[in-house]
Amino acid sequence: MKKMKKYKVFIFILLGTAVSLTLQNFFSESVIANNLQDDTSDTITNQQAYPDFIDAAELAIKAVVHIKSKYTSNEVYGYFDPFYGQRYFQQPKESIASGSGVIISGDGYIITNKHVINDAAEIEVILFDKRVYRASLIGEDPKSDLALLKIDESNLNFLEFDNSNNLRIGEWVLAVGNPYNLNSTVTAGIISAKSRKINILNDGGIEAFIQTDAAINSGNSGGALVNTRGKLIGINTAIQSKTGSFSGYGFAIPSNMVKKIIEDLKQFGEVKRAYIGIYIADINTQIKEQLQLKSLKGVLISKVLENSAAEKAGLKDYDVILEINNIKVNSTSELHEIIIQFNPGDQIKCKIQRKNNTKEITLQLQS
Numbered sequence: 051m052k053k054m055k056k057y058k059v060f061i062f063i064l065l066g067t068a069v070s071l072t073l074q075n076f077f078s079e080s081v082i083a084n085n086l087q088d089d090t091s092d093t094i095t096n097q098q099a100y101p102d103f104i105d106a107a108e109l110a111i112k113a114v115v116h117i118k119s120k121y122t123s124n125e126v127y128g129y130f131d132p133f134y135g136q137r138y139f140q141q142p143k144e145s146i147a148s149g150s151g152v153i154i155s156g157d158g159y160i161i162t163n164k165h166v167i168n169d170a171a172e173i174e175v176i177l178f179d180k181r182v183y184r185a186s187l188i189g190e191d192p193k194s195d196l197a198l199l200k201i202d203e204s205n206l207n208f209l210e211f212d213n214s215n216n217l218r219i220g221e222w223v224l225a226v227g228n229p230y231n232l233n234s235t236v237t238a239g240i241i242s243a244k245s246r247k248i249n250i251l252n253d254g255g256i257e258a259f260i261q262t263d264a265a266i267n268s269g270n271s272g273g274a275l276v277n278t279r280g281k282l283i284g285i286n287t288a289i290q291s292k293t294g295s296f297s298g299y300g301f302a303i304p305s306n307m308v309k310k311i312i313e314d315l316k317q318f319g320e321v322k323r324a325y326i327g328i329y330i331a332d333i334n335t336q337i338k339e340q341l342q343l344k345s346l347k348g349v350l351i352s353k354v355l356e357n358s359a360a361e362k363a364g365l366k367d368y369d370v371i372l373e374i375n376n377i378k379v380n381s382t383s384e385l386h387e388i389i390i391q392f393n394p395g396d397q398i399k400c401k402i403q404r405k406n407n408t409k410e411i412t413l414q415l416q417s
Contacts, residue, residue, distance in 0.1 A: 101222055101278050103238055109280035110226040111234045112178050112207035114273055117162055117185075117199075119147045119170035150227035150273030151175065151199065152282060153208040154312065158183075158201040161312055162272030163287055164190045167197055175201050178234060189315030193255045194303060194390075195287055198315040209274060212281035214304035215377060215388075217241055217260065225264040225286055225300065227273025239264030239300075245384040246301060250288055258387030259301035260284045266300030275302040284308070306391050324392045324415035327358020328365065330382050341368055348372045348403060349385050363413030366404065373401035389415070 122145075149166030153159070160175065167173050173185040183201040190197040221241045229235055243261040251257055262275065266286050275284035284302030314321045329352045331337065338346055348370040354360045371379055375398055379385045392398060394417035401410050 103222075103224060103236075103278065106224055106276055106278050106280035107226070107236045109207075110209065110224060110274050110276045111236065113153045113209045114178070114226045114228075114234065115151045115153060115160060116176040116228045116231075116233055117149045117151045117160075117166055117272060118174040118176070119149070119167045120172040120174065121145045121147065121169065122171050148228065148231055148269050149271045150269065150286070152272070152274045152285065153206050154211070154282070155208050156204060156206050158203045158206060159188075159312075159316065160185065160199040160201065161285055161308060162197050162199060163285065164192055164195045164197045166272045167199070173199060175199065176233075178207070189319045191311050191315065191321045193251065193321070194307065194311050195251060195255070196285065196303065196308060196311050196315075198312050209276065209280070209282040211305045211309050212277060212279070212283050214260070214283050214306045217244060217283060217304075219243060222278050223262055223264055223283065224276050224278075225262065225266050225270060225273065225302075226276065227266070227270035227286060229265075229267035229269040231269060235270075237265040242299075244304075245381060245387050247381075247383040248288065248301060256307070256386050256390055258304060258307065258383040258390075259287065260304055262300050262302065264300060270300075282308075304387060307387060310391050310393075322393055322417065324389060324394045324396060324417065325359065326365075326389065326413065327355040327360045327416065329353040329355075330371075330385060332382055333370070343370060344403065344406070347380060349379050349382055359413045359416045363400075363411050365400070365402065365411060365413070370403040371400055372403055372408070373399075375399055376401075 147166065149162060151160040151162035154161055167187065173187065175183045175185045183203060185199040185201050188198040188200050219241050223239060223241055225237045225239070227235060239262050241260060242263050246259040246261045247257040248259065260275065260283070270286045273286045274282055275286055277283050283305045285308050286300065286302045288301045311321050331350045331352045333343065333346050333348060333350050335346070337350060351365060351367060351369045351371065354365050354367055371385065373379065374385065374388045377388055379388065392415055394415055396415050397412055398415060399410055399412050401408065
């Protein structure tokens with residue numbers, strides 16, 4: 051009997067040890083699994099927080115070119131002639147300006163800024179792979195500071211346009227160009243604001259810039275602003291700086307505006323602009339109180355021009371435009387940005403506020 055009891059105690063001890071080890075392994079595996087899950091979660095979170103720019107950069111670099119514009123100017127030199135005194139003569143001097151451009155089709159069409167090729171006697175285009183071409187000027191538009199060039203080549207890498215109307219503040223972007231003659235430079239940032247007017251274009255220039263904090267410097271003009279999918283959303287044009295170097299504010303022309311202007315330059319050699327036929331103003335607190343408006347939203351029509359598309363459609367002085375084709379407008383620059391995308395003869399729908407009533411009016415744009 052004593053031996054049987056000893057055996058039973060021994061068996062219970064073995065069973066207890068086995069159960070203890072099993073439970074210990076189970077909890078250890080659960081902890082490891084949880085740790086792995088936490089690590090995976092952290093990795094996913096990090097990947098979401100820091101998008102991958104590699105593919106977008108590779109696409110953009112191959113489609114962004116270096117542009118050198120050559121100018122000839124006459125400089126005056128003086129020398130002393132013992133018989134006739136101080137005499138002067140002119141001697142031609144060649145100067146070179148540098149900028150960037152974006153290939154937008156495989157057959158060699160290139161967008162750049164007008165100020166990059168202003169009155170150039172010769173335009174040289176250098177591709178990513180160092181091939182050099184002489185470019186011809188197809189057309190230019192001073193009001194938007196855009197120009198269209200063409201080189202004689204085929205099967206080129208190019209960038210596709212994306213819809214700039216869908217851009218959102220805070221969206222990641224890349225700026226690609228050739229600042230300070232440093233070829234194929236890529237910088238990253240976000241969209242800081244949309245439809246910015248900074249008063250750098252004269253003679254009725256259309257300003258509705260994308261503002262970005264991606265570094266843009268001298269030589270970036272005419273280069274690409276792309277999203278994380280490598281699609282073209284803007285043409286880098288200006289910086290706001292007291293030193294001439296990047297200070298946190300860069301500006302690009304939205305892709306929808308660029309696309310319309312470039313298509314016109316390619317087809318007509320000039321831009322066919324559409325007009326509503328109104329004078330407009332941003333609404334501030336003073337205007338709101340003076341005209342007893344319901345809110346600060348929209349753009350005020352200060353005057354409707356005679357025989358204009360606006361007058362024919364029934365728009366009136368002091369109407370407030372709230373939307374164009376279901377796109378909300380809250381500033382004059384936003385309105386300009388939308389209208390420039392249309393052609394003369396196109397129909398648009400305007401949602402307006404007239405006193406206490408909201409109306410939708412369809413009008414046909416005129417040239």
